[in-house]
Amino acid sequence: MDFTQKHILGIDHLSVAEIDLILNTAANFKEINNRDIKKVPTLRGKTIINLFFEASTRTRTSFEIAGKRLSADTINISASASSVVKGETLEDTAMNLEAMHPDIIVMRHSASGAPHYLAKRLPRSSIINAGDGTHEHPSQALLDMMTIREHKGRLDGLKVAIVGDITHSRVVRSNLIGLTRMGADVRVAGPGTMIPPGIERLGATVCRSLNEALEGADVVMMLRIQLERQGKSLLPTLREYSRFFGLNPSNLALAKPDALVMHPGPMNRGVEISTSVADGPQSVILDQVENGVAVRMALLYLVGGANNDESTIQSSQSKGVTA
Amino acid sequence: MSDESTTLLDATGVGRALTRISHEILEKNKGTQDLVLVGIRTGGDHLSRDIFNRIRDFEGVELPVGAIDITMYRDDLGIRSAPQMHSTEIPFSLDGKNVILVDDVLYTGRTIRAALDALMDLGRPRSIQLAVLIDRGHRELPIRADYVGRNVPTSISENVEVEFDSDGTALQIRLIKPRS
Amino acid sequence: MKILIQGGRVLDPANGIDQVQDVLINDGLIEAVGTHLKAEGAQIYDAAGQIVAPGFVDIHVHLRDPGYEYKEDIASGTRAAARGGFTSVACMPNSNPINDNKSVTCYIRKRAAEAGFANVFPVGSITKGLKGDCLSEMGDLKDAGCIGFSDDGHPVSSPELMRRALEYAKTFDVPIITHAEELELVGNGVMNEGDVSTQLGLQGIPWVAEDSATARDIMLAEFTGGRLHVAHVSTAGSVELIRQAKARGVRVTAEAAPHHFTLTDEAVRGYDTNAKMNPPLRLQSDVEAVIAGLADGALDAIATDHAPHHIDEKNVEFAIALNGIVGLETSLPLTLRLVEQGRLSLMRAVELLSAGPCKALGIPRGTLSPGQVADLVIFDPTIEWTVTEERLVSKSKNTPFMGWTMKGAALRTYLAGNLVLPA
Numbered sequence: 001m002d003f004t005q006k007h008i009l010g011i012d013h014l015s016v017a018e019i020d021l022i023l024n025t026a027a028n029f030k031e032i033n034n035r036d037i038k039k040v041p042t043l044r045g046k047t048i049i050n051l052f053f054e055a056s057t058r059t060r061t062s063f064e065i066a067g068k069r070l071s072a073d074t075i076n077i078s079a080s081a082s083s084v085v086k087g088e089t090l091e092d093t094a095m096n097l098e099a100m101h102p103d104i105i106v107m108r109h110s111a112s113g114a115p116h117y118l119a120k121r122l123p124r125s126s127i128i129n130a131g132d133g134t135h136e137h138p139s140q141a142l143l144d145m146m147t148i149r150e151h152k153g154r155l156d157g158l159k160v161a162i163v164g165d166i167t168h169s170r171v172v173r174s175n176l177i178g179l180t181r182m183g184a185d186v187r188v189a190g191p192g193t194m195i196p197p198g199i200e201r202l203g204a205t206v207c208r209s210l211n212e213a214l215e216g217a218d219v220v221m222m223l224r225i226q227l228e229r230q231g232k233s234l235l236p237t238l239r240e241y242s243r244f245f246g247l248n249p250s251n252l253a254l255a256k257p258d259a260l261v262m263h264p265g266p267m268n269r270g271v272e273i274s275t276s277v278a279d280g281p282q283s284v285i286l287d288q289v290e291n292g293v294a295v296r297m298a299l300l301y302l303v304g305g306a307n308n309d310e311s312t313i314q315s316s317q318s319k320g321v322t323a
Numbered sequence: 324m325s326d327e328s329t330t331l332l333d334a335t336g337v338g339r340a341l342t343r344i345s346h347e348i349l350e351k352n353k354g355t356q357d358l359v360l361v362g363i364r365t366g367g368d369h370l371s372r373d374i375f376n377r378i379r380d381f382e383g384v385e386l387p388v389g390a391i392d393i394t395m396y397r398d399d400l401g402i403r404s405a406p407q408m409h410s411t412e413i414p415f416s417l418d419g420k421n422v423i424l425v426d427d428v429l430y431t432g433r434t435i436r437a438a439l440d441a442l443m444d445l446g447r448p449r450s451i452q453l454a455v456l457i458d459r460g461h462r463e464l465p466i467r468a469d470y471v472g473r474n475v476p477t478s479i480s481e482n483v484e485v486e487f488d489s490d491g492t493a494l495q496i497r498l499i500k501p502r503s
Numbered sequence: 504m505k506i507l508i509q510g511g512r513v514l515d516p517a518n519g520i521d522q523v524q525d526v527l528i529n530d531g532l533i534e535a536v537g538t539h540l541k542a543e544g545a546q547i548y549d550a551a552g553q554i555v556a557p558g559f560v561d562i563h564v565h566l567r568d569p570g571y572e573y574k575e576d577i578a579s580g581t582r583a584a585a586r587g588g589f590t591s592v593a594c595m596p597n598s599n600p601i602n603d604n605k606s607v608t609c610y611i612r613k614r615a616a617e618a619g620f621a622n623v624f625p626v627g628s629i630t631k632g633l634k635g636d637c638l639s640e641m642g643d644l645k646d647a648g649c650i651g652f653s654d655d656g657h658p659v660s661s662p663e664l665m666r667r668a669l670e671y672a673k674t675f676d677v678p679i680i681t682h683a684e685e686l687e688l689v690g691n692g693v694m695n696e697g698d699v700s701t702q703l704g705l706q707g708i709p710w711v712a713e714d715s716a717t718a719r720d721i722m723l724a725e726f727t728g729g730r731l732h733v734a735h736v737s738t739a740g741s742v743e744l745i746r747q748a749k750a751r752g753v754r755v756t757a758e759a760a761p762h763h764f765t766l767t768d769e770a771v772r773g774y775d776t777n778a779k780m781n782p783p784l785r786l787q788s789d790v791e792a793v794i795a796g797l798a799d800g801a802l803d804a805i806a807t808d809h810a811p812h813h814i815d816e817k818n819v820e821f822a823i824a825l826n827g828i829v830g831l832e833t834s835l836p837l838t839l840r841l842v843e844q845g846r847l848s849l850m851r852a853v854e855l856l857s858a859g860p861c862k863a864l865g866i867p868r869g870t871l872s873p874g875q876v877a878d879l880v881i882f883d884p885t886i887e888w889t890v891t892e893e894r895l896v897s898k899s900k901n902t903p904f905m906g907w908t909m910k911g912a913a914l915r916t917y918l919a920g921n922l923v924l925p926a
Binding site for chain 3 (some may be wrong): 040113197
Binding site for chain 1 (some may be wrong): 389392393394396397404405406407408409410411440444445446
């Protein structure tokens with residue numbers, strides 16, 4: 001199939017076939033990361049701007065490495081260095097970048113919907129959402145799905161428990177949409193202050209306790225917990241959180257013996273996940289990071305390797321270009 | 324619009340051509356020393372398997388055989404939608420090896436250019452030789468094959484199709500003329 | 504000068520009139536309403552097939568003047584009012600400077616009189632500077648022309664202060680208009696809290712933020728005996744609280760905005776900042792309850808909460824876009840939709856746009872009784888038109904109804920007998 005999406009704004013916009021294609025493409029790119037020469041010329045001459053309005057080490061680095069391994073020129077712009085501090089609007093910042101003819105803008109922003117907003121306004125660039133507010137984080141969900149599929153051979157029919165701050169997690173939304181779309185059965189658990197209304201409508205089963213969520217799970221995904229959100233405390237203490245929602249060897253035993261333990265990072269060891277579990281044999285946390293590069297290569301390739309200009313496509317067809 | 328097609332080679336013809344190519348490879352390389360087979364996906368990988376089988380039957384030697392996907396090295400990316408990618412599987416070192424690169428149809432030479440670049444990124448072979456089942460002409464790059472199953476003069480509007488069965492055995496090769 | 508409006512369907516809810524009649528205007532006042540009226544030398548307007556009603560009254564608008572004239576000014580805002588069939592508006596005090604002293608009140612009235620498109624009845628602030636701290640000089644402000652008091656947009660958080668405001672306003676028999684919202688529960692919310700906010704990853708504003716404040720203010724009105732008017736009711740719960748309060752005799756009135764009886768939070772999908780307002784668009788069940796409240800009298804008025812914002816204030820990320828939409832020019836057709844759907848009678852619709860709001864805030868307008876000031880609207884409920892930026896005369900174009908086909912439009916408005924629309 002042809003991948004026809006110009007932007008990657010969220011998992012919500014991707015069909016099952018498109019998710020499959022991304023995961024398959026990523027699997028093929030993964031091999032490059034193990035070569036001595038970790039670079040292919042695929043996106044030679046393409047310019048990718050990593051526009052990060054929110055601090056991020058992992059995601060930004062992952063996208064940067066992905067772009068560089070595909071021979072694209074990647075430029076990082078972080079919020080502190082950007083014009084935002086000068087009071088420039090998001091649209092102006094983006095239009096100014098667009099004027100320099102990048103091919104892809106990888107964007108992280110604290111406002112939900114910010115990449116959608118730019119996608120409507122930028123005429124040329126493709127936009128890849130690297131996390132918008134508490135909305136979506138599609139590349140994270142894709143790397144999670146890739147990791148699960150690698151270890152389990154499938155997504156369909158798996159029981160996936162996601163535990164933590166469901167309300168404020170963009171990782172949860174993207175995973176929930178993606179995993180249920182791919183046929184997995186997703187349960188969520190967390191303190192009442194962190195379960196948003198209507199999460200069931202996105203396909204989640206809400207569990208009342210961690211143990212209930214872990215029971216028979218094939219995959220356990222723990223989320224980073226933060227005591228303060230928007231200046232308000234949603235938890236009494238991290239100690240209590242850890243006691244009721246922290247993953248440790250004894251409650252992990254409720255899950256299937258070969259259950260995968262995942263975490264999108266960065267981890268609070270000893271809070272949402274004990275060190276012995278994080279570093280234990282069931283942990284695939286570093287696989288997630290490794291697959292992140294491959295998934296991002298796939299996204300950059302599928303979005304950047306395409307030309308969305310109709311006239312070019314037609315003229316190349318009439319010339320009968322083949323491999 | 325239905326197309327007119329003529330059979331260039333049937334299964335027997337393909338078999339004879341591959342047998343000859345296999346012998347030529349052994350002859351030119353004076354045996355199987357440091358010889359490896361790499362087929363270009365998709366098509367060439369099936370043929371490299373076939374050549375592997377024939378050489379094993381003649382010589383009792385199992386050559387290392389791999390498959391390479393050249394999508395990442397294509398020169399027409401960005402002209403059309405991103406083509407589907409396949410895996411590259413070369414589970415051995417290419418350093419110092421005589422690589423027999425196998426493809427089904429040699430046409431513009433662009434695929435071979437891409438494959439040469441891909442191989443170079445994976446190691447430093449001593450030599451790369453090219454084996455193709457059909458050479459249909461119309462080269463756009465200075466590339467030639469070392470082993471050719473059959474030279475077929477074609478026009479640019481025509482198409483050459485290699486049909487494989489589910490095991491990857493070539494059943495027939497057809498020349499398709501679009502009826503306009 | 505005499506004007507005779509002949510043969511229109513006269514709708515005057517205050518007097519229970521709904522029949523084809525003539526209306527005679529003399530010297531800016533209604534002289535007579537009846538059949539076969541004759542008047543020597545009168546200008547005649549043939550209103551056959553059209554509806555003649557008291558000029559509409561919007562008791563909740565933001566004219567942005569003084570201070571934010573780039574969004575709207577008194578002339579442009581009242582022109583938009585006339586275009587929408589309104590002859591009177593009540594403007595909220597959150598201008599800059601804030602209408603917490605009579606110089607601002609006088610400025611507003613003076614500019615409105617100069618523009619001459621519609622009457623402007625200023626609403627003064629409950630507290631000085633809208634700070635929720637100490638009461639404004641309500642007596643002085645009333646004398647200058649304020650008809651009610653509100654800290655719209657900045658809910659009075661302190662129950663004690665709200666109690667004193669209701670008690671103090673009672674002295675001058677003026678209503679306190681509450682923007683009922685418990686700010687602690689609103690938090691950083693930017694849309695209704697529910698399935699859609701969860702799916703969009705936007706912070707939600709739960710219904711309880713509105714209902715708890717409505718309940719508190721109703722209780723305080725009941726306790727103090729003061730007059731309370733609840734602005735822009737958006738939830739089923741608040742409608743019910745008001746209905747129950749009225750049933751037990753609390754002096755409470757309330758209004759609802761067209762967007763709250765037309766749209767749900769689904770409109771926010773796609774992060775359309777023109778679907779961002781406060782209170783937020785709610786659920787279909789809330790829409791239904793608001794419509795039921797308008798029909799059965801739990802709600803007294805339709806008021807637009809006309810809130811002009813510059814494109815630069817809306818063309819931003821959803822989270823930082825300003826709240827509110829323009830409403831004056833789309834209020835009539837959106838109200839008429841309810842009539843077409845059989846949810847409201849035409850009589851009740853006109854009442855909610857005229858006599859209802861006047862009664863709620865004590866505005867001496869809203870009827871066609873002889874001797875009254877001749878503020879009239881003539882409208883055709885069948886005219887179809889499309890909402891476009893070009894057609895809107897308000898300075899700001901922030902509306903989620905852009906591109907909608909509307910049915911029903913004002914043809915003429917008379918302000919004290921003067922033809923304002925068409926200008």
